[in-house]
Amino acid sequence: MVLKTIKNCNTVLEQFCESFDYETDLLVAGLGTAGANCLYTAIKNGINCIGVEKQSIIGGTGTVGCVQDYYYGQIAGIVTEINKQADNSCESTFCKSYAHPTEVSINASAKSFAFENASDKNYSVLLDCVITGVITDNNKIIGVRAFYNNRFINIKAKFIADNTNGNVCFLAGCDSLSGRKSDNLTMRVSKTVNYYENGKTHGEWCSLGYIDSLDEFTLSQKMLENEIKPPLLLEKYTDKKRAVFEGTLLGKREVKRVLTDYIITFDDLINFKKYDKPIFYGFASFDNVNDELENETENLVNWIEICYMRHYGLSFSVPLESLLPKGLDNILVIGKALGTTHDTASLIRMKAEMEKCGEAAAYTVKLALDYDCDLRKIDYSKLKKMLIKSGCLTPLEDGFFSLRKSENGERKKVNFPKSTQEIKLGLSSETPQFALFEILRTNGENIKEQLYEWIESDNKALKNNSAIALGLIKDKKAIAPLKEIINDTPTVHNRFNGEHYFSWLQKDIWSDFIKAVILLGRFKDKALLNDLEVLKQKEYSDSLKRLRVYQYIEKAIEQIKER
């Protein structure tokens, strides 16, 4: 047997001849959002299991990360039991946490305590225990080594559910998928503090920016500098609002993902791909919170900047294969490191989905144990039955929906324009996003001829949006009318729609000028360079600067030069 560790940035292999301190059927490595649910499900289903967690409190981002509210997502499955228990305990023991009336929020300590009560044997959970190495035998993972109570311990496991941001999988030799194409960065990271205000707790966060390429010295310096800024340190504290818990882990919206048997793509999601082995459903938006969108992928720029779909989300499913690390037999990756691309990681990351992910993993292991088979060879029909029974696999209607819920908690479905007349109406309006996105999704099928006609229209909205639509599907006939847009006086659509209780969704802000710049860059036509260089020298309004006009122009020039 071999012990694999990382020492001074190198993988070190050592002969492993020690004995094991613990032996179990299922080791849940990391008791974060997914891991806590995995362990809870495993315990409830009689699996002999051990959970190991670096923090001293179970629950990860949803508890010690101070993210108490559910942000999008579809709450279902066994976690509803935990939430109910936690909610009940807020009637007597714990304080409630704040949420908008149509949303759900659970006090962090109440939730972690509900998880802890599921385990009647303390040895099932090792807290303040950090996994430092993986023990393998002929490339099969036998167990892990961890640092616990000031000494190293060895845990042997038949199966592992890895909720350590993929670290166990990576130690075992699995390949990783990194961040966005332009610079490999994953989404920016935040730190949160819980405040007590008006009789309830709530989290407030600040961004630490990108931390991917930072060594521990640079990252720590960044963390230290962040500590003295609001909301972590306020100028003055009052009776009305006091800090009650500082996040003990950083809020990572995206981590390096594990290369799994199947990687969920942007196209899968927007086309509602049907998988053979779905394990849970979910709902969210492509919720990339990075400021400099010009560095993001074309898909995300289309979604957020060009089609302006940031007010909408979509239903989706996740297949079992995206939890199975390529080349490894007895391990499942759970949590944010599951098999997604950078784009889809921004959507498949919500707490409700991560909870179901952990639950589904536990059932998968149960079947593998009951039938003494590999994870890949379990009978999916049996798994499906278990997941349906628990509520984890509750199908959602395919479609795009408003992120805002109505008073009865429902989301309004988006009806995309289909007929030529409907599309024309959409493109002629102040809110062309559905028409644009439909054209993008169908690659302009059956509408191109009309778009060619409409770019000659006297109706400015129809003309500009038709050019943008053609630009989205990379039709060269878009170039001339897009150039007209960039040579015209730039305007900004700045519409307060007040529709959303999430403050960052209360305004619609976009600019045809910026859209035209982005789309022209994608044609990689050197003849456009002069026009763009001229634009770079101009002075723009503050609104356009906030929309990063200079950065987009620079990016377009860069794209053309790269060709």
Place this chain on the structure above:
Amino acid sequence: MKEFNKVIFGATAFCAGLSEKLDSNDLIIEKNIFCCAEFSASLNAKPISFSNDYDKKTTDFLKELKTRNILDEKGRYSAIPLGTCMAQIFLNQKATVLFDCTVTSVKKCDDGFVIEYFCEQGFKTVFASKIIDTTDIGVFGELEATANKYFLANVDFEKNDSSVLKGRFENEGYLKVEANSLNFLDAHKSVVKKADELNAKILSFSPVFAFEYQKPVFLEKEKNYYLYPSASYPDFAVSFDSGLKAVLY
């Protein structure tokens, strides 16, 4: 391997005082991702004593806490912002602090020590001529037997009770239970039980244990390896002030 003159374990109140004497050749290794866990995140917010003997820097720090309304005239304070405020001291001193790093071994070598710590990138080693361990009971639990262990929860509580430390603000309380033989799971159960008895609402659990000593501890573990547990001082002000005045051999 990076080489340092002094490596300090724990970005504690004592260490913040000590940071006055540190330079770029020194390093602070902290297990948590915040400072002063022993008096801040631990919620062990016993009212502090004010003294005329404090160094001016201690007095200035207390003044800053008062300006931010973290500390009142009776010495009561709000635990969580204390840690973030103390981060300012490390920043001002340009101290090199490593957060989220667990010390896993210290090995003696010819002219100092090789320290191995575990961080997100795996194991790393650094060299130190001197080690000053300011953590609660020592990173390897050397002082466990001499300290009393407690667990605290942040509560909303208006009454007076000996098991609840009063914080700076109205109804701000820190419910304290003895935890000598408890792990975190048991400690959570114990504090919940006590909160139910008192009818106090729990706002949050502390993520760390709190430790208390009969008197300040200084121990020379071996040559050039010292233990100065910050938690052994009666409160953060005394600990910080003692760090400022500590003599480094």
